[in-house]
Amino acid sequence: MKFIAILLLLSSVLIISCNDDKTTISEIEVSEKTNEDKKITASTIEGIAYKDYALSPEAHQEIIPWTQYHELSTQIDFLKKGDFSFFNEENADLLKFIKDFKSNLPETLKTNPIISRNAIIETSLLKLNEYLTLDNIDRKDKLLGIKEVFVAFSNLNYQINKKLERDMYNDIQPE
Structure with a gap:
């Protein structure tokens, strides 16, 4: 049995x-x-929708000494092409870059809106770094992190343009 x-x-x-x-x-x-x-991929990143503000010619003149801005702009252009090397770096290297980015802000641009945009860029860069270095993060969250960096940088450009435009209107004297 x-x-x-x-x-x-x-x-x-x-x-x-x-x-x-x-x-x-x-x-x-x-x-x-x-x-x-x-x-x-780069084609996936190109599909991200956001408002991209470019700097005005006056703003380009103001940011010439701000080398970290130029470096971030270059790295964001690489990010748009699918190159994540800058954003995959060690956290300490990224923190050093962010510290230099904030400390070398030109004096003419040190206003509360621009300083707050710098803080938002810092947050979005660190968040994207974490998303890209961890393996268990979903693809949609990584794309959202990339979009947040694009939006934060675009809003910084917008605030710089807005500040310089406001200064220009304040300099106009009534006749």
């Missing part, structure tokens, strides 16, 4: 295990597709 029960148990395990070959193949195909979907 025990022998028949053991034989039935073994035969049922054998029948069930024979069916697993097809499911493992489909699981491998699904995992390959999801790995391809997790890659973020």
